[in-house]
Amino acid sequence: QVQLVESGGGLVQPGGSLRLSCTASGFTSSIYLMSWYRQGPGKEREFVATLIKSNGATIYADSVKGRFTISRDNAKMTVYLQMNSLKPEDTAVYYCKAYVGQSRSDYWGQGTQVTVSS
Numbered sequence: 001q002v003q004l005v006e007s008g009g010g011l012v013q014p015g016g017s018l019r020l021s022c023t024a025s026g027f028t029s030s031i032y033l034m035s036w037y038r039q040g041p042g043k044e045r046e047f048v049a050t051l052i053k054s055n056g057a058t059i060y061a062d063s064v065k066g067r068f069t070i071s072r073d074n075a076k077m078t079v080y081l082q083m084n085s086l087k088p089e090d091t092a093v094y095y096c097k098a099y100v101g102q103s104r105s106d107y108w109g110q111g112t113q114v115t116v117s118s
Contacts, residue, residue: 002026002107004096009112012086016116020081022096022109032101034079036070038092038114045095051079064090086116 008020024031036048049070050059058070069082079096096109 002028002031002098002100004098004107004109006094006096006109006112009094009114011115011117013118014087014116016086017082017084018086018114019083020094020112020114022079022081024077024079024098028077030100030102031098033099034072035097035099036081037095037097038090039095040089040092043092048094049081083114088116090114091116
């Protein structure tokens with residue numbers, strides 16, 4: 001099994017920056033990729049970014065491309081989401097997800113709240 005814990009959420013003004021962290025534990029060697037998703041008020045969960053563990057390749061949603069950066073610290077088993085030039089529409093609960101290729105299973109963190117407001 002894989003367990004994920006997110007942290008780093010909070011309140012920030014439009015145009016500001018925030019960095020989220022997701023730390024994995026358990027059977028982490030089975031993880032193929034790590035992703036960030038978000039769910040705003042009254043909205044469905046949407047894809048934000050993905051990092052492939054084996055080669056570090058990244059994928060971004062068009063809505064965050066050029067503003068957000070996903071990165072990793074393999075020693076700490078942690079994935080980060082650096083968020084710059086934040087907009088009110090970025091307000092959401094941000095979730096970390098691990099994908100295990102062998103079982104084709106997803107594992108989700110508990111989420112962390114990000115609020116962008118004046």
